[in-house]
Amino acid sequence: QYVANTDALIIKEIEHLYFDAAPAGILSAITPCSNYYQPSTGASNNSLGMSTVAEWIRTAFHDFVTANIYSDTGGLDASIGFETTRAENVGPAFNDSLTFFSYFINHMVSMSDLIALGTVMAVGACGGPHIEMRGGRIDATEAGPTGVPEPETDISDTLTDFGNAGFNGDDGITLTACGHTMGGVHHSTFPQAVPASAVSSTNLDGRIVFDETVAVFDIGTVTDYVEGTGDKGGPLVTTSNKTVNSDYRLYNSDSNATITRLASSASYFAGQCSAIFQRMIETVPPNVVFTTAVDPTTTTNLRPYGIALNINWAGNMTLTGNFRYIQISGASAAPSTLAITLINRAGKTTTTTVSSAISSSDTGTGIWGPTHSYAFTLSFPASVGLSGLAAAGQNWTFQDTMFAVPALSSISPTLPTFAANPSLNTLSTYTVNTTVAYLTSSPPSSLTATYAIPMAQAGTVSPYMDTSTTATLALIGKTTGGFALYSAVTKHSLSAKQAYGTSVDVAVAGQAAALQFYKPFNPNQ
Numbered sequence: 001q002y003v004a005n006t007d008a009l010i011i012k013e014i015e016h017l018y019f020d021a022a023p024a025g026i027l028s029a030i031t032p033c034s035n036y037y038q039p040s041t042g043a044s045n046n047s048l049g050m051s052t053v054a055e056w057i058r059t060a061f062h063d064f065v066t067a068n069i070y071s072d073t074g075g076l077d078a079s080i081g082f083e084t085t086r087a088e089n090v091g092p093a094f095n096d097s098l099t100f101f102s103y104f105i106n107h108m109v110s111m112s113d114l115i116a117l118g119t120v121m122a123v124g125a126c127g128g129p130h131i132e133m134r135g136g137r138i139d140a141t142e143a144g145p146t147g148v149p150e151p152e153t154d155i156s157d158t159l160t161d162f163g164n165a166g167f168n169g170d171d172g173i174t175l176t177a178c179g180h181t182m183g184g185v186h187h188s189t190f191p192q193a194v195p196a197s198a199v200s201s202t203n204l205d206g207r208i209v210f211d212e213t214v215a216v217f218d219i220g221t222v223t224d225y226v227e228g229t230g231d232k233g234g235p236l237v238t239t240s241n242k243t244v245n246s247d248y249r250l251y252n253s254d255s256n257a258t259i260t261r262l263a264s265s266a267s268y269f270a271g272q273c274s275a276i277f278q279r280m281i282e283t284v285p286p287n288v289v290f291t292t293a294v295d296p297t298t299t300t301n302l303r304p305y306g307i308a309l310n311i312n313w314a315g316n317m318t319l320t321g322n323f324r325y326i327q328i329s330g331a332s333a334a335p336s337t338l339a340i341t342l343i344n345r346a347g348k349t350t351t352t353t354v355s356s357a358i359s360s361s362d363t364g365t366g367i368w369g370p371t372h373s374y375a376f377t378l379s380f381p382a383s384v385g386l387s388g389l390a391a392a393g394q395n396w397t398f399q400d401t402m403f404a405v406p407a408l409s410s411i412s413p414t415l416p417t418f419a420a421n422p423s424l425n426t427l428s429t430y431t432v433n434t435t436v437a438y439l440t441s442s443p444p445s446s447l448t449a450t451y452a453i454p455m456a457q458a459g460t461v462s463p464y465m466d467t468s469t470t471a472t473l474a475l476i477g478k479t480t481g482g483f484a485l486y487s488a489v490t491k492h493s494l495s496a497k498q499a500y501g502t503s504v505d506v507a508v509a510g511q512a513a514a515l516q517f518y519k520p521f522n523p524n525q
């Protein structure tokens with residue numbers, strides 16, 4: 001809410017999901033990479049022979065590949081959620097993935113961005129190359145056209161399906177070879193390709209893997225295929241039912257030229273996979289405007305997060321929060337202390353500085369390396385105000401024109417601890433007191449709050465963001481230093497899962513929202 005524009009808010013949200021080693025975050029479902037997290041129970045279930053990383057990558061593929069570049073429709077838009085009953089989308093992968101991601105959806109991060117992030121994180125966390133992540137995708141509101149190649153599909157129709165999505169033959173082969181490095185084919189889903197003999201007490205769904213390093217994103221399946229060793233490329237190459245030898249037909253469609261090139265070196269394979277996966281996740285409907293890339297290697301590995309701005313009636317302001325330092329490969333070690341300096345409302349660097357020591361309790365390991373956190377509190381009078389922070393030679397922009405005041409806000413009852421777990425689905429009536437500060441010399445008598453709440457929708461397990469709930473915040477007084485305070489007490493019948501994804505925008509009547517994306521149930525995020 002202290003960040004001034006939508007792009008910056010989207011990036012901040014994705015950074016949190018992507019980089020912070022948060023307990024019960026996205027990374028937890030795919031740690032270790034062999035894990036199968038079962039969203040229906042909210043627990044791991046590793047006797048099935050299933051894999052969450054593989055499901056996420058397959059979900060991105062099935063969502064994207066029905067794009068049509070000729071009619072400029074479809075692509076990575078979460079329409080897969082409406083398409084799970086189609087024969088071309090058989091198996092639990094799609095609803096598993098969307099159910100898990102639905103715990104993380106909010107007004108800034110769409111389901112389609114989460115599907116893209118799932119692929120980026122699955123590949124990045126499990127030995128694969130870096131894929132650039134951008135936000136801004138828009139979710140479909142209905143099913144799209146059909147057009148996912150199936151193992152029985154003949155080669156010319158398969159190439160047409162890829163072609164409609166903008167991928168030529170070489171691209172289709174590369175994308176499939178890169179996709180078929182983790183996971184495998186299950187008897188439970190594809191009995192025509194995998195016999196019942198694959199089922200065992202530790203492999204209840206009967207998976208035959210694409211290669212032995214089933215949980216590692218590596219070149220193994222490609223070299224096995226080209227050299228005729230190991231698993232020889234997996235069941236879609238080797239199965240005795242020739243009708244379902246789809247990988248064999250695809251790789252042979254250019255006389256094995258592309259697949260042989262891919263087998264030439266691990267680094268060449270990784271580079272090709274990175275580029276083709278990025279094209280896959282960036283094949284989107286024409287109305288999508290991407291943010292810049294969320295990438296510590298090209299931007300900065302020092303970022304503020306968990307920021308809360310407070311003010312009291314006497315006009316004393318405090319800014320609390322953290323800086324996150326990601327020690328990416330090759331970067332210098334995290335400094336033991338970090339000086340964090342206030343930039344006042346007029347844009348001048350002040351002498352208000354705190355030296356924050358590295359917090360050992362908040363050190364974790366994300367995809368990019370160890371993350372270190374520096375907690376800080378800065379105190380200053382309302383007359384000085386805030387327009388940014390400076391640390392380690394860099395500046396970050398904030399706004400204090402309008403902000404929610406966590407210290408004067410409350411929720412009852414307290415939310416259960418966040419976890420992507422069905423226990424968060426129980427409805428409660430939450431009483432929410434929201435107090436907002438607005439810097440103005442002529443305060444209007446009220447402000448309008450508009451809520452964005454994830455709501456169930458028919459036909460898909462993916463929620464949509466409902467913005468039909470509004471509330472009026474009434475003027476309750478003025479602080480020393482020029483802030484008018486506004487407050488409302490509202491009641492919301494929500495599950496904790498919905499509450500975590502809820503945010504509020506606040507506006508003066510007739511104006512654009514000056515305060516965007518305050519999370520009343522999760523104010524320090």
Ligand code: HEM
Nearest residue numbers: 054057058061149150151175176179183184185186189246
């Ligand atoms: C002609 C194209 C393709 C066909 C016919 C095909 C078919 C299949 C089939 C039948 C399975 C087994 C699913 C199961 O039993 O659960 C599978 C698994 C998988 N596919 Fe594909 N696929 C194709 C291309 C791709 C592409 C382009 C990607 C990704 C970019 C991809 C990613 C995956 C992944 C990750 C799995 C493993 C799923 C798991 O273990 O749960 N596939 N594919």
